[in-house]
Amino acid sequence: MSTIRLIRLFTKSLLVSISLCFLPGLSVAQSEPSDSADTGKPETSIELMYNEANNHSKVLTATVKTNVKDTYEAVKGISVNFYQKEVGPENLLGTSSSNDKGVAILVVPEDKLSKTSVDYTFIAASENDAKFEDNQEEISVSESDFVMTLEQGDSSRQVLIKLQAPDANGTMAPVAEVEVRLYVQRLFGLLALSVDPETTDENGEISVDFPAGIPGDSAGNLIIVAKVEEHEKFGNLEFQRKISWGTPLIIDPNKNRRELWSSRANAPLYLIFIINTMLIGIWGVIAYIVYEVFKIWKLGRQKAS
Amino acid sequence: MKTKKPVPLPYPTDQIEAISRDLMPKPFGLSGKIWVAVLSVIFLTGLYFYIEQFRFGLGITAMRDYSTWGIYIANFVFFVAISLVGSLVSAILKLSGARLRTPLTRISEMIAVSSIIFAALVIIVDMGRPDRFLNVIFHARIQSPITWDVIVISTYLTISLLLFYLPLIPDLAFMRDRYVGIPAWQKKMYTFLALGWNSHPGQEKILRRAEQILAILIIPVAFGIHTVTSWLFATTLRPGWDSNDFGPYFVSGAFMVGAGGVIAAMYIFRTHYSNWDKYLTDKHFEFMGRLLVLLSLVYLYFNINEYFVPAYKMKGGEAEHLRALFHGRYAPLFWSVQFFGMVLPIIVLMFRRGRKPLPMFIISIFVIVGAWFKRFLIVVPTLSHPYIPMDRLPESWQHYIPTFKEWSITAGTLAGALLIVTLLARFFPAIPIVETIEEAKPDHNFEEIS
Numbered sequence: 210m211s212t213i214r215l216i217r218l219f220t221k222s223l224l225v226s227i228s229l230c231f232l233p234g235l236s237v238a239q240s241e242p243s244d245s246a247d248t249g250k251p252e253t254s255i256e257l258m259y260n261e262a263n264n265h266s267k268v269l270t271a272t273v274k275t276n277v278k279d280t281y282e283a284v285k286g287i288s289v290n291f292y293q294k295e296v297g298p299e300n301l302l303g304t305s306s307s308n309d310k311g312v313a314i315l316v317v318p319e320d321k322l323s324k325t326s327v328d329y330t331f332i333a334a335s336e337n338d339a340k341f342e343d344n345q346e347e348i349s350v351s352e353s354d355f356v357m358t359l360e361q362g363d364s365s366r367q368v369l370i371k372l373q374a375p376d377a378n379g380t381m382a383p384v385a386e387v388e389v390r391l392y393v394q395r396l397f398g399l400l401a402l403s404v405d406p407e408t409t410d411e412n413g414e415i416s417v418d419f420p421a422g423i424p425g426d427s428a429g430n431l432i433i434v435a436k437v438e439e440h441e442k443f444g445n446l447e448f449q450r451k452i453s454w455g456t457p458l459i460i461d462p463n464k465n466r467r468e469l470w471s472s473r474a475n476a477p478l479y480l481i482f483i484i485n486t487m488l489i490g491i492w493g494v495i496a497y498i499v500y501e502v503f504k505i506w507k508l509g510r511q512k513a514s
Numbered sequence: 515m516k517t518k519k520p521v522p523l524p525y526p527t528d529q530i531e532a533i534s535r536d537l538m539p540k541p542f543g544l545s546g547k548i549w550v551a552v553l554s555v556i557f558l559t560g561l562y563f564y565i566e567q568f569r570f571g572l573g574i575t576a577m578r579d580y581s582t583w584g585i586y587i588a589n590f591v592f593f594v595a596i597s598l599v600g601s602l603v604s605a606i607l608k609l610s611g612a613r614l615r616t617p618l619t620r621i622s623e624m625i626a627v628s629s630i631i632f633a634a635l636v637i638i639v640d641m642g643r644p645d646r647f648l649n650v651i652f653h654a655r656i657q658s659p660i661t662w663d664v665i666v667i668s669t670y671l672t673i674s675l676l677l678f679y680l681p682l683i684p685d686l687a688f689m690r691d692r693y694v695g696i697p698a699w700q701k702k703m704y705t706f707l708a709l710g711w712n713s714h715p716g717q718e719k720i721l722r723r724a725e726q727i728l729a730i731l732i733i734p735v736a737f738g739i740h741t742v743t744s745w746l747f748a749t750t751l752r753p754g755w756d757s758n759d760f761g762p763y764f765v766s767g768a769f770m771v772g773a774g775g776v777i778a779a780m781y782i783f784r785t786h787y788s789n790w791d792k793y794l795t796d797k798h799f800e801f802m803g804r805l806l807v808l809l810s811l812v813y814l815y816f817n818i819n820e821y822f823v824p825a826y827k828m829k830g831g832e833a834e835h836l837r838a839l840f841h842g843r844y845a846p847l848f849w850s851v852q853f854f855g856m857v858l859p860i861i862v863l864m865f866r867r868g869r870k871p872l873p874m875f876i877i878s879i880f881v882i883v884g885a886w887f888k889r890f891l892i893v894v895p896t897l898s899h900p901y902i903p904m905d906r907l908p909e910s911w912q913h914y915i916p917t918f919k920e921w922s923i924t925a926g927t928l929a930g931a932l933l934i935v936t937l938l939a940r941f942f943p944a945i946p947i948v949e950t951i952e953e954a955k956p957d958h959n960f961e962e963i964s
Contacts, residue, residue, distance in 0.1 A: 280908075473655040484656055484665075491669055494731055498676055501724045502709065505683065505717050509710020 250338075251275050253284055255346040257333045259444030264355055267317040271333035273307050275341065283311030287341060291315045292332040293323060296345065302331075327352035327375040350444040354381055357435040357448040359419075366419040366454055370435050372409050374443070383413025387437060393423055394432035394449070425455020530951055536789040537947045538693055539940055545786070550936060553929040560926010563919040564639060572642045574919050580904060581897045581914035586640040588889040589924050592771070593633035593931065594667070594743050595764070595885065599772025600626025600674050601736035604681075605729040614801045616953060617793045617945040621779045623678040624944065625772070628934035630671045632927050637667075639923060659745045670739045673732045679707075680725050684948040687711035700941070740764045747892070753835035754824075754896035763816040767885065770809040774859075774881030777802050779935070781875035783944055793945050796871065803869030806881070810860045817856065835899040843913075844895050847887055855884015 256272040271289045274281040287307045292300040302321050305313040313333070322329070329352070334345035354373040359366070370389055376382040388406040392399035400423075407415045425431045430453050437446040467477045542550060567574050577584045603622035607615040638644045654661040686708035690701065711717060744764035747755040757763070780802070784794040824832050825840070839848045859877045862868035868877070894914050904912050916924075938944075 469657045471657070473653065473657075476656045480656055484662075488665065491731065491735065494727060495669075495672055495676070498680075498724050498728060501720050502680070505711065505720050506709040508714050508716050508720075509708075509712055 250340060250342045252342045253287070253335060253344045254281065255289075255333055255335065255344055257331065257346045257348045259331065259348055259350045260447065261353070261355070261444065262447045262449070264448065267319075267322075269302075269315045269317060269331055269333065271305075271307075271313045271315075271346070273311045273313065273335060283307070283309065284341065285309050285311060287311075287313070287335050287338055289313035289315075290334050290336060291317075292334065293321070294330055294332075296332055296334055327379065348444070351375075351442050353384070353443045353446060355435075355437060355443075355446040355448055357433070357450060359433065359450055359452050359454075361454075366421075368415075368417045368419050368433060368435070370407070370409070370415040370417075370448075372413045372437070372446075383409070383411065385409050385411045385413060387413075387440060387443075389415055390436050390438060391417060392434040392436065394434060399434060419454055421456075423455050424458050425453065427458055427460075429453040429455045429457040431455040529954060533951050533954065534688070534692060534947055536787070537793070537943050537945050537950065538689065539943055540787070542940065546936075546940075550933070553933045553936065556929035557926045557933055560923045560929065563922045564926070566919065567639075567923065568644065574917065576910075576914055576917050576920060578911040578914075579907070580900060580911060581894060583640075583893050583897060584914055585890060585894075585916045585920055585924050586636055588886070588893045589927060590633055590636040590640065591743060591764075591889040591892065592886045593629045593636060593927075594740055595768035595771050595889070596775045596882075597626045597629035597633060597670070597674070597772070598736050598740060598765070598768040599776055600677060601732045602769050602772055603776065604677050605732045605736070608725075608729050609733075612801075614798050616949050617798060618776055618780070618802070619681065620678075620942075620944050620946055621783065622772075622776050623674065623681075624935045624938045625775050625779060626674045627671075627678050628931040628938070630667065630674055631934065632931045634667055634671065635930075636927055639927070659742060659749050662742045663739075663746060666735065666739045666742050670732075670735050673728060673735055677725075677728050677732060680721060680728065681946060681949070682942060683708060683711050683721060684713070685943050685946055687713075688948050689943075703941075737765055740768045747896075751901070752896050753831040753899050753901070754892070756832075757820060759816060759819055763813075763820055766809065766813045766816050767888065770806065770813045771882060771885035773802060773806045773809055774878040774885065777806065777874050777878035778882060781871055781878070783939070784871065790945075793950065799871045799874050800866075800869050803863045803874050806874075806878075807860055807863040810856055810863070810881075814856055814860065817852070831899055831901045835895060838895050838899060839891065844891060848891055851884045851887050851891060854880045855888060856881075 253273050253275050256274075258270045258272075260268040260270060262268065269291050271291070273284040273287050273289065275284050276282075284307055288304060289307060290296075290304050291302045293302055294300050302317055303315045305315045307313040317331075328349065330347055330349045332345055332347040334343070335341060336343050336345075352375055354371075356371050358369045358371075360369060361367075368391060372384045372387055372389070373381040374384050387409045389409065390406045391402040393402065394400075402417070402420065407417060409415055419433070423431060430451055432449055432451050433454075434447065434449040436448075437443055439445060466475050468475070469477065469480070471477075563574075575584060575586075599622045603615055603618050604626075608619070638647055641647060650660065650664055654664070686704050690704040690708045693701070693704070741761035741764065744760035748757055748760035750756075777799070780794050780798065784790045821836070821839075825836050828836065838844050859881050862873060862877050867873065898912070898914060
């Protein structure tokens with residue numbers, strides 16, 4: 210039994226080692242807690258993500274956690290400085306404080322970004338905090354141009370996606386073999402339009418027929434979202450557009466009114482009738498019994514007097 | 515203080531004295547005091563941990579996102595189940611004219627009242643915010659089985675209290691008149707509760723009619739309470755609960771554990787009080803033994819239905835749930851409950867020797883313990899096997915192992931229920947005195963009572 214366990218353990222360790230050696234660095238980076246033996250302050254880990262939405266707003270998201278009893282808990286209210294290239298006051302992009310979930314967010318100011326390079330290195334650092342050890346994490350991403358257009362023909366609706374990035378000469382060139390996922394925004398999340406992601410061709414393009422019959426709002430509006438998720442070079446790219454390609458959602462106020470699944474104000478009349486009849490019937494009998502008990506007491510008093 | 519003249523009873527005085535001496539509630543002896551002390555300690559320990567739960571929330575339990583119901587709800591179902599014994603003995607046996615029921619009725623009603631009180635309390639214990647309990651009433655959705663449950667539990671509790679109290683009135687008057695050497699407050703309590711009872715023909719007529727009406731009324735309400743409790747499960751789409759038979763399955767199991775509870779109480783009373791073997795005779799045990807076999811066979815039938823049919827199909831999430839019960843992590847408990855809590859009682863009680871008091875007491879303990887864990891097996895494994903796969907969850911959230919504090923609170927409620935039965939038996943006769951005296955008459959007509 211122990212031999213089998215040893216073999217399993219060895220196999221697992223080998224697989225983990227191989228994975229760690231060959232996995233590329235992602236645009237989601239996570240630091241390991243550092244040694245805090247010098248200060249005695251608890252360590253933190255920082256997860257840094259780069260997001261770009263609709264081809265203009267660049268957002269850095271740092272999630273700060275600390276190890277408490279073998280589980281990672283969010284660090285609330287810690288100040289995170291965001292830098293480009295390297296840590297230093299001249300490279301400071303901005304500062305943000307973490308929320309309840311330990312998340313500090315910075316919209317990168319375009320005017321502070323380097324104009325000489327299309328490759329960026331961003332650093333999130335927690336420094337000189339009273340409670341926690343200093344820590345930092347960096348991420349490298351490249352400039353890109355991610356666009357989604359929506360075309361409507363006589364009988365078809367197409368989603369067109371194009372991904373480009375500057376080549377060695379600085380001119381925009383198509384990027385092939387990048388996975389893009391398409392979604393439709395729903396009330397509580399995103400609905401994927403396909404199980405497998407689409408992949409850009411040699412022109413950096415994807416063309417997808419948009420399915421009919423997806424319920425939209427009252428005007429049939431849908432929000433279509435295209436995403437490149439956690440790409441090693443471009444990070445998280447997102448493009449979303451609102452268009453009336455959905456089926457208008459018409460809620461008939463007379464439908465679904467008095468049903469078992471309606472609100473308490475719309476309970477079915479038959480149910481109200483049955484339950485109240487039962488209640489009145491049974492509690493009426495109980496009230497009668499209590500009255501009879503009262504009569505027993507009254508008879509006892511008469512006899513006594 | 516002027517002493518009232520006792521209400522005359524048309525029987526030989528020595529016989530009345532002998533019966534009343536035997537059946538009058540007695541102060542606790544040493545064993546009684548130890549019993550009450552042990553129950554009080556368990557109850558207070560549970561209360562202590564409940565206060566902690568009240569302060570810090572349900573986080574002190576092992577209940578998490580998936581196992582949102584744990585041993586509290588299993589305990590609730592158990593209490594509701596055992597409370598049905600009141601309707602079984604006081605109503606069904608009364609209306610069917612069973613002669614041997616007289617010494618069993620009060621014991622059954624004591625168990626029913628204490629169980630239903632704690633069933634209601636356990637629901638509040640299970641609430642993370644008990645201060646919001648009134649919202650269940652003020653903002654009730656009439657479509658929700660939880661609302662029905664609240665309605666039917668409060669109705670059943672009221673009827674059970676009346677069914678306990680009304681037949682007690684003649685005994686209260688009897689003790690008011692004849693029980694000497696008790697504290698003044700106890701005498702006053704009997705006087706107050708006896709409602710001036712003096713065996714007036716009008717009073718007897720009213721009482722008999724009221725008891726008859728209650729006996730009829732409690733049967734549909736008793737079926738209702740446990741059917742609605744079963745619907746709390748069966749109206750949700752989950753493996754193991756998605757069943758059309760849950761109502762009768764629960765009701766039959768409830769009658770079985772209720773009968774087990776009465777047998778255990780009968781044995782304890784019979785051995786604890788001197789001369790009680792004259793009132794709780796071997797015939798009564800024989801009668802209850804036969805009844806328990808019948809109820810166990812009915813419950814076995816529903817168990818076979820509940821497990822065999824889904825096991826034959828073994829579809830999807832249902833299969834995973836059944837595998838966990840049949841040969842997975844719950845298998846030892848599942849098979850122990852099926853064997854010791856159901857098959858073994860049927861086998862033992864089939865034989866005359868098995869229906870003697872001691873073997874029946876042991877079997878009844880198996881039935882009660884088995885019934886409690888049976889409710890655990892109904893509630894917990896289902897929640898551990900949802901149709902939607904568990905994803906990205908801490909390992910500890912995927913299983914439910916109750917915490918020590920949860921066990922303590924649960925044990926506290928069980929001890930509390932036993933404490934109520936004990937205190938009721940301390941101040942009220944556990945076997946009806948006046949009815950026993952009447953039945954002791956050689957020319958007594960049993961049909962008259964039934």
